[in-house]
Each structure stands twice: as C-alpha cells, then as structure tokens.
Amino acid sequence: MPEGDTVFHTAANLRNALVGKTLTRCDIRVPRYATVDLIGNTVDEVISRGKHLFIRVGAASIHSHLKMDGSWRVGAKGTPQRQAHKIRIILETADIQALGIDLGVLEILDRDNDMDAVAHLGPDLLGDDWDPERAAANLTQDPDRPIAQALLDQRNLAGVGNVYANELCFLFGRLPISPVSSLTDPLRTVKQAQKMLWANRTRTNRTTTGNSRRGQELWVYGRAGEPCRRCGTPISRDEDTERVTYWCPSCQR
Numbered sequence: 001m002p003e004g005d006t007v008f009h010t011a012a013n014l015r016n017a018l019v020g021k022t023l024t025r026c027d028i029r030v031p032r033y034a035t036v037d038l039i040g041n042t043v044d045e046v047i048s049r050g051k052h053l054f055i056r057v058g059a060a061s062i063h064s065h066l067k068m069d070g071s072w073r074v075g076a077k078g079t080p081q082r083q084a085h086k087i088r089i090i091l092e093t094a095d096i097q098a099l100g101i102d103l104g105v106l107e108i109l110d111r112d113n114d115m116d117a118v119a120h121l122g123p124d125l126l127g128d129d130w131d132p133e134r135a136a137a138n139l140t141q142d143p144d145r146p147i148a149q150a151l152l153d154q155r156n157l158a159g160v161g162n163v164y165a166n167e168l169c170f171l172f173g174r175l176p177i178s179p180v181s182s183l184t185d186p187l188r189t190v191k192q193a194q195k196m197l198w199a200n201r202t203r204t205n206r207t208t209t210g211n212s213r214r215g216q217e218l219w220v221y222g223r224a225g226e227p228c229r230r231c232g233t234p235i236s237r238d239e240d241t242e243r244v245t246y247w248c249p250s251c252q253r
C-alpha cells in the first residue's frame with residue numbers, strides 16, 4: 001500500500017516531467033470527466049499533501065489518491081502501455097507521457113479550491129507545515145483507540161500507511177492493538193514517524209531499520225514467522241477485514 005513517502009516521490013517525478021510544459025493530450029477515462037479538455041494548458045505545479053496528489057493545470061487541478069494499488073508512471077511518449085484497462089488518465093506533453101493507473105480517487109477540481117479536498121487532514125509528515133505537537137495531540141485525543149488505527153487515521157497526521165504503522169509499533173514496544181494511552185511519549189512517536197518518512201522520501205527501497213539490503217529493510221512488516229531482529233522470537237501476523245498487522249510477541253506489549 002502506498003505511504004506518504006511513495007506519494008512524495010511520485011509528486012517529485014511528475015513535477016520533473018511535467019511542470020512548465022504544455023499538455024498535448026489529456027485523456028481522462030472517468031465518465032464524469034470524459035469531456036474535460038486541458039490540452040493547450042501549461043502544468044504549473046505538482047503538490048503532495050499526505051497521500052493526496054494535485055497536478056495544477058490552468059484553472060484546473062487534477063486530484064488523485066493512490067489508495068491500495070494506484071500509481072503514476074512517467075515515461076517517454078510512445079512507451080508501450082501495459083495494463084491498458086487500468087489506465088485512468090493519460091497526460092502528454094511534446095516529449096513525456098504520464099499515466100495514472102488504478103487510481104483510487106481521480107477528480108478534476110477547481111484550482112482555486114483544490115485544497116478543500118485535504119482540509120480534513122492532520123499535519124503532513126512531509127509538508128512544510130509539519131507540526132509534531134499538534135500531531136501528537138491528535139494522535140492521543142481518543143486514549144482507548146488502538147495505536148495502529150490512530151496512526152493510520154489521516155485526520156490525526158497525514159502520510160502514515162500500514163507499513164510504517166506496524167514498524168512504529170515495534171520501535172515503541174507496543175502492540176498495534178494497544179491503546180494510544182500506552183505510548184509513553186507520543187511526541188517522540190510522531191517525530192520518529194516523520195523521520196522515517198523523510199529518510200525514505202527519495203528512496204525506492206524503503207527501509208526503517210537503516211539497512212537497505214534486500215530482506216533487511218524492515219523490522220516486522222511482511223516478516224511473519226521470521227525471527228525478530230532483536231530477540232529472535234518468530235514474528236506474528238494477523239489479518240482482520242481491513243488490515244494486516246505484524247508484531248514481535250516478546251518485544252511488544
């Protein structure tokens with residue numbers, strides 16, 4: 001699942017590829033927007049807020065969210081299109097093609113009001129306005145709420161996905177289902193979250209352990225049955241209807 005760092009990275013790619021260029025093709029495969037035509041307009045800005053992306057073109061803003069499986073692929077024009085049936089939008093300039101694939105949200109907003117779509121978000125971990133005190137206060141406002149759930153709630157702080165939620169619980173010695181009130185220092189937790197996302201914002205091989213070698217990148221996520229890197233106990237895994245969680249039964253309480 002894409003996390004804030006993936007979205008930040010995607011925004012940087014789109015920015016490098018599109019900003020300052022004029023659209024020569026704009027093909028939106030969402031019935032509601034099928035008639036929107038942005039050809040001839042210049043791409044001014046690409047912005048990420050939490051896990052939301054905005055491509056500002058003329059008076060419009062193309063708002064997308066990757067949700068579970070979405071991605072943006074940038075390449076030279078004429079690159080063969082795989083997964084053609086999953087393409088939701090095609091943007092082209094004289095030399096570049098950007099494909100929005102399987103996007104969870106794709107809508108065309110009025111540029112002047114596009115930030116309304118993210119007004120509900122808590123402090124953005126990778127934003128200029130990152131505010132750890134407010135994020136920590138949001139995180140703990142409902143003391144009984146499970147830590148992983150509170151970390152994933154983008155209204156508390158924006159950018160944490162399931163990988164980071166699980167990794168943070170390990171680092172702070174708490175189970176994903178433990179209440180947020182059991183965190184001894186919530187401010188430290190949100191600062192650590194920010195540090196992790198920031199360190200990974202330009203990487204493609206995400207690491208929370210500081211080791212980017214294959215198979216060494218993460219503490220618990222995706223490691224069910226493998227030995228805990230601290231104590232050797234096999235990592236546990238559980239899956240409810242919404243999310244999968246991983247934890248060390250010895251290190252986490």
Ligand SMILES: [Zn+2]
Pocket residue numbers: 228229230231232233248249250251252
């Ligand atoms: Zn352990």
